[in-house]
Amino acid sequence: MSSARAESSLQVYVVRYGPGSELLGSLQAFVKERQLKAPFIMTCVGSVTSAKLRLANATATNLNEIIQLSGRYEIVSLVGTLNPDAHLHICLSDSKGKTVGGHVMGNLQIFTTAEVVIGEAVDLQLTREMDNITGFPELVVQPHP
């Protein structure tokens, strides 16, 4: 559990992306532009017309449990960290109110809007190291150098 020096103050950023933007790429570009070291999603409200999601059954050796959604969806949850690789999970609701969720692979084309509050733990630096148990590069929390 890598939380030995996990404490930090916080800076927040509020952004809005409009139709035609892709949400995952927009968030990654924002993190890069502002050189954020420990950014994460605080809240996100909006709508998309597509999504590429990896489902719960995927493992490091079985990554092909992926679905491509197309249609109008409300973002009812977006969670996770943004650095150095975004690790985001999303829950979307459709025209019947039915929900679908998974790991964000991309293609989150914005329908009307996406309002996002990003938190930056200014005293920390988030990195990733290969975890031999999971087979994925997993989060490492360190003090900001």
Add this chain to the structure above:
Amino acid sequence: MSSARAESSLQVYVVRYGPGSELLGSLQAFVKERQLKAPFIMTCVGSVTSAKLRLANATATNLNEIIQLSGRYEIVSLVGTLNPDAHLHICLSDSKGKTVGGHVMGNLQIFTTAEVVIGEAVDLQLTREMDNITGFPELVVQPHP
């Protein structure tokens, strides 16, 4: 993308509303009473006995994709911004664990409790301006005057 000066410090508020309160109106009253300028939902846990939701198929010219839910629901997600008009999406789970989600129109009658943490980006002011592309008043992020 209206994030030119999106950076801010944060103040937080923790509130609890009990049975008989309506959650959307209670949050709007809190924002008005405290004169918050850039408030948003950080977390919310609780339960409701009703909800009025707009579904994902709605557009500015087709606003009648609305459902009225009645029954006991757990709030498993509440996301969005609270100023000047609340833009909230919610995900609710029913007595079978099944979830339903959409845009909050109101009528969130609290069953037992709603515990909410509200963030206020103290250096920012959130407003809304009509977006001709979407047909909705969309979020504008500005420095606090």
Add this chain to the structure above:
Amino acid sequence: MSSARAESSLQVYVVRYGPGSELLGSLQAFVKERQLKAPFIMTCVGSVTSAKLRLANATATNLNEIIQLSGRYEIVSLVGTLNPDAHLHICLSDSKGKTVGGHVMGNLQIFTTAEVVIGEAVDLQLTREMDNITGFPELVVQPHP
């Protein structure tokens, strides 16, 4: 509505738990170890292989609406407060993207990872008092002594 003195600054903690940890117990241990007084979930992304959830129909006199989930699930939402008793709701997505939600009772065995940002409202103290209307110990927000 117990928000008379609800305003606070914020400290954040970023932690990661790996395979073999149980998420609810790990969060409770972290809160105890750091002696946090007003902690809550800011974001959580990860996956579990099991969950014990109380469903929406439960009341103080009918607590047995509980399900035990087993299988691979993505955490697509985790909300709530952590002190003095954790009051958490969760939304999980399965291998088809289908979601299930409810009140966290425990048994959140981590599959690959759980990345969590915890907020601590440093000027507040969260406690619980029996609410005769709901029959549950409900949140009370007070200034930190």
